[in-house]
Amino acid sequence: MAITRDEVLHVARLARLELTAEEAERFTEQLSAILEAVAKVSELDLSDVEPTAHPLDLVNVWAEDEPRPSLPVDEALANAPDCQDGFFKVPPA
Amino acid sequence: MIDTLRLSAEEAYGLVERGEVSTPELHAAYLAAIAERDGELHAYLRTVDDPGGIPIAFKDLVSTRGVETTAGSRILAGYKPVFDATVATRCRDAGMSLLGKTNMDEFAMGSSTENSGFGPTLNPWDPERVPGGSSGGSAAAVAGGLAPWALGSDTGGSVKQPASLCGIVGLRPTYGTVSRYGIVAFASSLDQIGPMTKTVRDNALLYRAIAGRDPCDSTTVELPEPVQIPEAEDLKGLRVGVPKELNEAEGIEPGVKEAVDRTIELCRELGAEVGETSLPRSVEFGLACYYLVAPAEASSNLARYDGVRYGLRVDGADAREMYEKTRDAGFGDEPKRRIMLGAYALSAGYYDAYYGQAQKVRTVIAREHAATFENFDILVSPTSPTVAFKLGEKSENPLAMYLSDVLTIPSNMAGLPGLSIPCGLSDGLPVGFQLIGPQFSENVLFRAGHALERAIGFDVVPGRLQ
Numbered sequence: 001m002a003i004t005r006d007e008v009l010h011v012a013r014l015a016r017l018e019l020t021a022e023e024a025e026r027f028t029e030q031l032s033a034i035l036e037a038v039a040k041v042s043e044l045d046l047s048d049v050e051p052t053a054h055p056l057d058l059v060n061v062w063a064e065d066e067p068r069p070s071l072p073v074d075e076a077l078a079n080a081p082d083c084q085d086g087f088f089k090v091p092p093a
Numbered sequence: 094m095i096d097t098l099r100l101s102a103e104e105a106y107g108l109v110e111r112g113e114v115s116t117p118e119l120h121a122a123y124l125a126a127i128a129e130r131d132g133e134l135h136a137y138l139r140t141v142d143d144p145g146g147i148p149i150a151f152k153d154l155v156s157t158r159g160v161e162t163t164a165g166s167r168i169l170a171g172y173k174p175v176f177d178a179t180v181a182t183r184c185r186d187a188g189m190s191l192l193g194k195t196n197m198d199e200f201a202m203g204s205s206t207e208n209s210g211f212g213p214t215l216n217p218w219d220p221e222r223v224p225g226g227s228s229g230g231s232a233a234a235v236a237g238g239l240a241p242w243a244l245g246s247d248t249g250g251s252v253k254q255p256a257s258l259c260g261i262v263g264l265r266p267t268y269g270t271v272s273r274y275g276i277v278a279f280a281s282s283l284d285q286i287g288p289m290t291k292t293v294r295d296n297a298l299l300y301r302a303i304a305g306r307d308p309c310d311s312t313t314v315e316l317p318e319p320v321q322i323p324e325a326e327d328l329k330g331l332r333v334g335v336p337k338e339l340n341e342a343e344g345i346e347p348g349v350k351e352a353v354d355r356t357i358e359l360c361r362e363l364g365a366e367v368g369e370t371s372l373p374r375s376v377e378f379g380l381a382c383y384y385l386v387a388p389a390e391a392s393s394n395l396a397r398y399d400g401v402r403y404g405l406r407v408d409g410a411d412a413r414e415m416y417e418k419t420r421d422a423g424f425g426d427e428p429k430r431r432i433m434l435g436a437y438a439l440s441a442g443y444y445d446a447y448y449g450q451a452q453k454v455r456t457v458i459a460r461e462h463a464a465t466f467e468n469f470d471i472l473v474s475p476t477s478p479t480v481a482f483k484l485g486e487k488s489e490n491p492l493a494m495y496l497s498d499v500l501t502i503p504s505n506m507a508g509l510p511g512l513s514i515p516c517g518l519s520d521g522l523p524v525g526f527q528l529i530g531p532q533f534s535e536n537v538l539f540r541a542g543h544a545l546e547r548a549i550g551f552d553v554v555p556g557r558l559q
Contacts, residue, residue, distance in 0.1 A: 015420075015436045030491055035437070052456045053282060079173065091408070092411050093412045093413075
């Protein structure tokens with residue numbers, strides 16, 4: 001196995017996913033197969049190659065700092081599962 | 094009588110301009126076709142009543158003000174954007190109005206539309222088969238006469254591959270030419286919005302409407318030349334490269350190879366200079382590279398679905414428990430797999446070996462493509478190794494599904510445009526022909542695609558609907 005069940009549970013915690021026991025089992029098997037396949041990238045010696053983060057050579061895209069109308073608060077909150085007094089409301093952290 | 098199975102968008106504009114048909118009559122014709130056939134096909138997640146322009150369907154990741162937009166995910170069920178995506182605004186400015194929002198693999202992750210949180214879409218050519226994905230709803234809508242044209246999105250092949258499987262024309266534009274403002278993000282260094290149409294000319298018309306720099310998306314650029322609506326009937330002077338690895342890859346079905354080889358021969362007959370070329374590392378390492386880069390970006394982009402600002406919330410005793418329960422309940426399996434894969438590839442101790450290395454492979458792929466364009470104007474291959482496959486055939490095996498995009502992914506990693514046109518049938522199912530060009534070569538792809546389309550004479554109406 002390229003990834004263990006404990007590692008899957010660790011990554012799920014990092015990603016804020018609560019997995020059921022059945023999911024943890026299944027994903028361990030599937031992610032192992034996928035990781036074995038993608039590990040193929042390590043076959044190449046690329047120590048001299050620069051990484052590509054973005055396919056266009058765009059550098060420093062500037063815009064004038066001009067104020068524009070923004071969303072009214074009620075629209076920004078329109079899709080919120082819960083809100084109060086103009087704020088998003090969440091359970092205690 | 095409007096024949097929605099055959100009417101191109103260009104013809105629709107003509108009918109309206111000449112006063113022969115009104116836009117409400119056009120919408121009514123498509124809504125009637127949807128009522129008749131979409132119960133079976135399920136190309137649409139919802140239709141709307143907005144009959145003021147030439148009808149168009151949007152993949153359900155294009156934000157539409159006041160109209161539910163889910164990206165095919167239960168986590169966004171009920172979400173109504175409070176603003177329009179730039180592409181939606183530009184379509185309206187070009188005289189179009191929304192017909193409906195189409196089904197898709199959840200967050201555009203998939204190659205069959207079976208990963209939708211709202212049930213699969215079926216292929217109009219054979220309802221036992223998938224339409225491809227992730228823009229399968231848009232492809233099936235156009236092929237099934239349920240929309241004159243549609244927008245899809247393409248990250249690893251999600252416009253080109255469903256266009257291929259449904260026998261329509263699909264363009265993945267050069268990275269940066271079409272705004273993503275208001276598009277639900279999957280992998281931001283790859284995502285592009287693309288036109289899905291019945292004809293190459295329609296494709297150029299729709300691309301012309303949506304392309305160009307948008308101040309709201311800093312990754313966009315101005316087109317170096319205006320979009321030309323193609324008219325050429327030959328390929329004289331065009332140098333066509335046939336990359337060996339893209340045409341001989343393992344898994345290409347014999348019927349697909351046959352139709353593509355015939356089309357390559359047709360390029361010659363139309364006056365092109367055809368020669369063999371090679372992309373050895375792009376094809377061998379492309380898929381692995383993609384399945385590190387795209388999930389890494391997805392794990393970051395999908396962090397926003399936390400039950401706070403929009404979408405589903407499942408209550409928990411504290412914030413963390415709420416996040417975890419919400420995300421477990423709201424995401425389907427494929428987003429979960431990719432989020433975890435991406436988080437793993439980016440995590441301490443694995444970053445250099447996985448994500449960092451994949452970014453370097455990406456450089457190798459871009460250089461390899463650039464080198465072939467010193468000798469060729471376009472590269473050609475099958476779009477998909479197979480014709481439309483049966484529902485359920487690959488849904489239990491993620492890796493087998495990923496291989497559907499093995500021929501579309503390499504050029505996508507390099508930010509290159511690619512056009513898929515139907516080039517024939519294999520066992521009664523459409524085969525797609527992929528044309529790849531250098532960055533900003535859309536006009537060349539349209540010209541070549543149009544000349545080939547005329548010479549091939551493919552009938553876009555599925556046999557069972559004739």
